[in-house]
Amino acid sequence: MPPLSVVAFMLLAALTLGSAGIVAFSKNIIHSALALLGTFLGIAGLYVTLSADFLAATQVLVYVGGTLTLILFAVMLTSRIEDMKVSNPQGGVAVAFGLIAVALLVLGKVATETNWPSEAKPAVPSTAKLGHAFLGEYLLPFEIGSVVLLAAMIGSVVLARRAVKRAWEKG
Amino acid sequence: MSTVPVEYFLIVAAVLFVVGAVGFLLRRNLLVLLMSIELMLNSVNLTLVAYNRLHAANHAGQNLAFFVIAVAAAEAAVGLAIVLAFFRVRKTIHSDEANLLKN
Numbered sequence: 001m002p003p004l005s006v007v008a009f010m011l012l013a014a015l016t017l018g019s020a021g022i023v024a025f026s027k028n029i030i031h032s033a034l035a036l037l038g039t040f041l042g043i044a045g046l047y048v049t050l051s052a053d054f055l056a057a058t059q060v061l062v063y064v065g066g067t068l069t070l071i072l073f074a075v076m077l078t079s080r081i082e083d084m085k086v087s088n089p090q091g092g093v094a095v096a097f098g099l100i101a102v103a104l105l106v107l108g109k110v111a112t113e114t115n116w117p118s119e120a121k122p123a124v125p126s127t128a129k130l131g132h133a134f135l136g137e138y139l140l141p142f143e144i145g146s147v148v149l150l151a152a153m154i155g156s157v158v159l160a161r162r163a164v165k166r167a168w169e170k171g
Numbered sequence: 172m173s174t175v176p177v178e179y180f181l182i183v184a185a186v187l188f189v190v191g192a193v194g195f196l197l198r199r200n201l202l203v204l205l206m207s208i209e210l211m212l213n214s215v216n217l218t219l220v221a222y223n224r225l226h227a228a229n230h231a232g233q234n235l236a237f238f239v240i241a242v243a244a245a246e247a248a249v250g251l252a253i254v255l256a257f258f259r260v261r262k263t264i265h266s267d268e269a270n271l272l273k274n
Binding site: 036049074075116133141156159 | 183196198213259
């Protein structure tokens with residue numbers, strides 16, 4: 001019987017990667033969007049096993065609560081759900097797999113052959129430290145991040161609102 | 172506590188990144204492209220947090236992951252708005268149809 005943390009890691013990794021496979025390769029865009037939920041939750045679980053508790057909560061709040069909802073709205077608004085041919089002729093499969101195989105080989109080699117310090121570290125609470133870092137050392141990027149979010153919000157409202165119909169628009 | 176070595180997390184992140192990249196390169200549905208970008212950003216975040224585990228004293232990796240999450244949220248909002256605007260113009264979200272600038 002392997003230790004519990006290993007079992008948890010294996011289950012979370014399987015959830016993450018299996019869902020990611022469905023996201024990238026499912027012919028049905030609804031399945032893709034819903035499988036994204038599994039990926040986000042699996043990543044949040046992996047954050048917990050890495051003792052990044054606050055980041056895991058943020059992952060669930062931002063990705064599952066925000067981004068995934070947004071994506072589902074976009075899917076409902078744009079795809080004709082009834083006829084399932086909304087995706088997907090593929091092209092350039094061989095080239096893509098060649099490029100990606102090289103990337104995977106390089107990443108795997110780096111991950112396995114580097115000597116990472118491997119002693120087990122105790123879990124440390126992270127929330128207070130993160131708060132101090134954001135209001136101290138990282139204050140300027142923090143504020144810039146809020147400005148970026150505000151700009152993105154205004155920009156997406158401007159882009160997505162129903163504008164005056166132009167001459168080249170169909171229908 | 173964590174007996175899983177950090178290499179395993181790195182490998183999971185690498186495979187996740189590759190799945191996202193393959194999806195991004197192969198698919199022709201704009202929404203699936205955006206989802207694949209999210210997969211790649213998530214894998215990078217996982218790598219950052221795994222590295223952070225090696226240097227548990229400071230939280231630079233987790234801080235950086237927060238900024239990545241913020242930028243990813245902004246990217247998703249703007250990207251989906253662009254997809255909606257594109258759908259309104261062309262009545263499709265097939266990325267090969269995005270050729271208005273070509274003629």
